[in-house]
Amino acid sequence: MKLADRYEGRRAPRRTGLRFGVAAIVSGAVVASVAVALTHSGKGADNLALSGDATSGSMQMSSTVASSYQVVTLNSNRDLTFNQLLGINNEGVIAGYFGSGAAGHPNKGYELSAPFAQGDYRNENFPGSAQTQVTGLNDNGATVGFWANKSGANFGFYEWHGIFHNVNFPTGTPAKPAVDQLLGVNNSDIAVGFFTNSSGTNRGYEYNIRTGRFSRVLPPGASNNNLGASLTAAGINNRGDVTGFYNKTSSVVDSFLKLHTGQFITLAFPGASATQASGVNDSDEVVGMYTTGSGNSAVTHGFVWQGGKFSTVDIGGGATATTVNGVNDEGDLVGFYTDAKGNTDGFLALP
Secondary structure: OOHHHHOOOOOOOOOOOOOOOOOOOOOOOOEEEOOOOOEEOOOOEEEEEEOOOOEOOOOOOOOOOOOOOEEEEEOOOOOOOEEEEEEEOOOOOEEEEEOOOOOOOOOEEEEEOOOOOHHHEEEOOOOOOOEEEEEEEOOOOOEEEEEEOOOOOEEEEEEEOOEEEEEOOOOOOEOOOOOEEEEEEOOOOEEEEEEEEOOOOEEEEEEEOOOOEEEEEOOOOOOOOOOOOOEEEEEEOOOOOEEEEEEOOOOOEEEEEEOOOOOEEEEOOOOOOEEEEEEEOOOOOEEEEEEEOOHHHOEEEEEEEEOOEEEEEEEOOOOOEEEEEEEOOOOOEEEEEEOOOOOEEEEEEEO
């Protein structure tokens, strides 16, 4: 399906109440690239090369073929050197941010709606924050993310009807500076995230926005008395299945899908030195990134996992790294890649 048809007439539900930090953004162009078909790699996983050079100018629609994705690069003109798209809901609304966090390039959050022109970026930043990332959203108008103060401490938040709320796991042993982030939320308003303790270990959790209750997300063999390995909860679907990643050993990072039934499924891309999941839809399609090699030879690839099978997602056109960060129930993907100029670009891929 063409991009112009996919979201024709579809918009996010109208949100009421005051919205903080909303500003008009100068109109401009988005860029598009061509995708090729999914092909089997012969190594227990598929290889999906999303190829073609990005072309600036007005939006350009690419043709699609069976089992292919149509890929569009989406960057806010507020900072064309760094954009990351982190979540997408079933209305096609995207959560993300611009700015690398380096001096003069602070993280600034946004939501992006169809038809994905510059005027469709809506700023969303925690009041008084030095930096904000919007990391996830549901179909009911709730967004989640984290914000940073001038000292670099991170704090989780959710936003609902224009009102921001802090969310930080009640721990007596936080890292200094604090690290607490919400990364995903489902339509039951259950958010997931993690905090870092004083030992530098990540602890995953769920947070019920409606009741204000926290619960832990633990790796296999862990208990409330023995919390086990470092774990980050990154995505949750409407069934309550949670995905993320954990330290399987001191040197191996694997992804997981923890079903609402309690079953814990480890996901490890064949031959990868690390596999990190970041999103999951209601069909238990998991997305994320994996790393091959180490040190200066490390290479990052995006992945899609479903039904026990991995597919690699790489952006072509000179890109050197790809991460898939979000997926909705139609299988639309969002993420980011490093282009030939060294910029970080956001992308939307439609099957």
